Amino acid sequence: MTDTTATLPQSGPEPIGPKPAHPVTEFMRAFARNQSAIIGLVLLAIMLGTTFIGPFLYPVDPYSMVDLPFAPPGGEYAPLGTDYLGRDMLAGIIEGGRATLAVGAAAAVISVVIGILVGSFAGFFGGAVDAVLMKVTEFFQILPTLLLAMVLVTIFGASLVTITFAIGAVSWPQVARLARAEFMRIRKLDYVAAARTSGARNAYLIFRVILPAALPPLIVAAGLAVGAAILFEAGLSFLGLGDPNTMSWGLIIGQNRNYLLDAWWTVTLPGVAIFITVLAISLVGDGINDALNPKLRRR
Amino acid sequence: MPPLVKKLASAIGLLLAVVVLNFLLIQLAPGDPVSVIVGEMGGASEDLIAQMRAEYGLDKPVWLQLLIYVGKICTGDFGFSYYFKQPVLNLILQRLPATILLVVSALVLAVVIGTLMGIFSAKKPKGILSHFVTIFSLVGYAAPVFWTGLMLLILFASIIPMFPVSGMMNVRGNDTWYGAVLDVLHHLVLPAVTLASIYIATYSRLSRASMLDVLGSDYIRTARAKGLNERRVVFGHALRNGLIPVVTMIGLQFGQLFAGAVLVETVFNWPGLGRLAFESILRRDYPTLLAILFFSAILVMVANILTDLAYGRIDPRIGGPRRKKAKPRAAGATQ
Numbered sequence: 171m172t173d174t175t176a177t178l179p180q181s182g183p184e185p186i187g188p189k190p191a192h193p194v195t196e197f198m199r200a201f202a203r204n205q206s207a208i209i210g211l212v213l214l215a216i217m218l219g220t221t222f223i224g225p226f227l228y229p230v231d232p233y234s235m236v237d238l239p240f241a242p243p244g245g246e247y248a249p250l251g252t253d254y255l256g257r258d259m260l261a262g263i264i265e266g267g268r269a270t271l272a273v274g275a276a277a278a279v280i281s282v283v284i285g286i287l288v289g290s291f292a293g294f295f296g297g298a299v300d301a302v303l304m305k306v307t308e309f310f311q312i313l314p315t316l317l318l319a320m321v322l323v324t325i326f327g328a329s330l331v332t333i334t335f336a337i338g339a340v341s342w343p344q345v346a347r348l349a350r351a352e353f354m355r356i357r358k359l360d361y362v363a364a365a366r367t368s369g370a371r372n373a374y375l376i377f378r379v380i381l382p383a384a385l386p387p388l389i390v391a392a393g394l395a396v397g398a399a400i401l402f403e404a405g406l407s408f409l410g411l412g413d414p415n416t417m418s419w420g421l422i423i424g425q426n427r428n429y430l431l432d433a434w435w436t437v438t439l440p441g442v443a444i445f446i447t448v449l450a451i452s453l454v455g456d457g458i459n460d461a462l463n464p465k466l467r468r469r
Numbered sequence: 470m471p472p473l474v475k476k477l478a479s480a481i482g483l484l485l486a487v488v489v490l491n492f493l494l495i496q497l498a499p500g501d502p503v504s505v506i507v508g509e510m511g512g513a514s515e516d517l518i519a520q521m522r523a524e525y526g527l528d529k530p531v532w533l534q535l536l537i538y539v540g541k542i543c544t545g546d547f548g549f550s551y552y553f554k555q556p557v558l559n560l561i562l563q564r565l566p567a568t569i570l571l572v573v574s575a576l577v578l579a580v581v582i583g584t585l586m587g588i589f590s591a592k593k594p595k596g597i598l599s600h601f602v603t604i605f606s607l608v609g610y611a612a613p614v615f616w617t618g619l620m621l622l623i624l625f626a627s628i629i630p631m632f633p634v635s636g637m638m639n640v641r642g643n644d645t646w647y648g649a650v651l652d653v654l655h656h657l658v659l660p661a662v663t664l665a666s667i668y669i670a671t672y673s674r675l676s677r678a679s680m681l682d683v684l685g686s687d688y689i690r691t692a693r694a695k696g697l698n699e700r701r702v703v704f705g706h707a708l709r710n711g712l713i714p715v716v717t718m719i720g721l722q723f724g725q726l727f728a729g730a731v732l733v734e735t736v737f738n739w740p741g742l743g744r745l746a747f748e749s750i751l752r753r754d755y756p757t758l759l760a761i762l763f764f765s766a767i768l769v770m771v772a773n774i775l776t777d778l779a780y781g782r783i784d785p786r787i788g789g790p791r792r793k794k795a796k797p798r799a800a801g802a803t804q
Binding site for chain 1: 483486487490494497498529607608610611612614615616619620622623626627635721724725727728729731732735736745746750751753755757758761762765766769770773
């Protein structure tokens with residue numbers, strides 16, 4: 171598609187009032203005005219900083235014993251206490267964040283890609299394609315996702331890769347429904363008809379013409395999918411289905427949960443880390459959503 | 470075809486698909502079922518292995534195996550659990566009531582508390598309760614449900630020992646039937662509140678938005694202009710339309726509610742299907758695990774059909790053919 175508006179002669183009076191800002195600038199301004207979104211961004215930066223810069227600032231081996239088991243926080247050797255094996259909790263939380271965040275992000279990417287593919291085909295073609303794809307989506311929605319992921323991980327073995335794929339493979343239906351609704355709405359617009367008459371093929375129409383217009387709500391959904399995948403990973407590792415060789419927040423909670431009445435910090439602190447991360451992601455996601463839909467903000 | 474029959478037919482089709490998926494999962498699993506069972510039994514003679522292979526039909530072509538598998542499921546034969554040493558169906562039926570009790574009480578708690586919070590905050594969109602709903606829905610979403618459970622355990626079983634730590638009943642047993650009921654309820658409080666916490670967040674946010682929408686519509690202004698008191702307006706007129714998104718959400722989220730039950734039951738040692746799933750994963754007990762998957766799909770479908778029925782009751786526009794002749798804008802159409 172060539173941009174026809176750019177070649178139009180610039181005639182007539184300039185529009186009254188200040189020049190409209192570039193959409194991206196407009197978006198940044200709307201986002202920056204949103205207090206809770208900024209708080210979310212700061213929290214997210216803190217959590218990412220802890221996980222990725224933390225190991226250099228606090229170089230303690232998370233797998234080795236530093237003190238007696240269940241040393242309370244504020245001790246001489248471990249600022250956040252030790253777990254049931256006498257390992258440093260702070261080092262564990264720093265180390266565990268990496269697996270949790272990596273699995274969360276990768277699984278979200280997988281679920282968004284599957285969701286967009288299924289949803290865009292269903293919404294674009296409609297009819298029988300839509301009916302079949304929606305039946306498949308419905309099928310995945312009646313299976314409790316956590317249970318299906320548990321079965322997949324049990325059968326294919328617990329490693330970071332299988333866990334990521336299991337989470338991605340079961341959590342795409344929501345994105346698919348969203349993408350389908352957007353595609354059904356946009357495919358009826360005039361500019362799509364124009365592209366079609368100018369000879370664009372279906373693949374071009376789906377991925378180059380409609381998808382960019384459908385992206386804003388899907389970006390928000392992708393952000394929320396990261397949060398959901400982090401909770402998902404935490405749940406699986408808590409149940410002992412995580413990769414047993416990799417420290418993660420859920421795994422720390424799961425391993426220490428039998429001692430929670432004697433050593434509250436071993437289960438409380440990793441949970442706080444999960445909570446802050448997911449909260450930050452959803453605050454930022456809401457902020458992006460509001461900045462993309464100025465009308466909704468006045469609700 | 471009446472909608473309910475159509476719905477049932479579609480449900481049976483989906484269940485059949487679940488069975489096929491289960492079969493595929495067994496096929497994909499490394500090692501065939503017999504080698505898993507033999508492993509669990511701690512070894513067996515060559516003769517016994519061959520006999521078991523024939524018994525499981527592993528010497529037949531895959532499509533025939535699938536037919537046999539479907540046939541077995543249809544007759545209620547879900548296999549034998551070698552770890553629990555009983556037929557899988559018995560095992561499931563023992564655990565099912567506990568899960569239904571937990572899930573339904575959590576759902577009722579979440580819908581009642583969530584909707585009430587939504588309604589009252591919608592009446593004062595800038596009030597304290599409204600802010601509370603916003604914060605609560607964020608917190609409810611971001612806290613992992615198993616962690617919420619553990620925190621409640623520390624708080625209400627250790628610091629303020631009000632509730633039992635685990636299980637569904639007192640170990641010593643109860644003398645009277647009402648004692649037993651009270652005992653189960655006492656054990657139910659923490660797990661149900663934990664499971665409900667996520668959904669209270671969802672429903673309060675949802676019903677707040679929906680009630681805000683409905684309360685601003687024309688027919689509500691008419692009701693107020695007629696001189697109805699505020700309670701009649703909100704609960705008699707607005708709630709009916711305001712509830713529609715909540716009912717939709719219940720149907721959509723029931724599967725997730727069940728998934729939450731797996732975690733909550735594990736935290737509180739609640740003897741339901743979720744706890745059974747956890748135990749059978751530890752023992753690599755595939756037949757039990759796949760049967761749980763099947764039964765949870767049935768639960769979700771029953772919930773979906775019930776939601777559809779409730780839907781028709783609340784919103785006459787969606788009802789069966791008998792109601793189709795009603796005037797399109799009869800029930801104060803807001804859209």
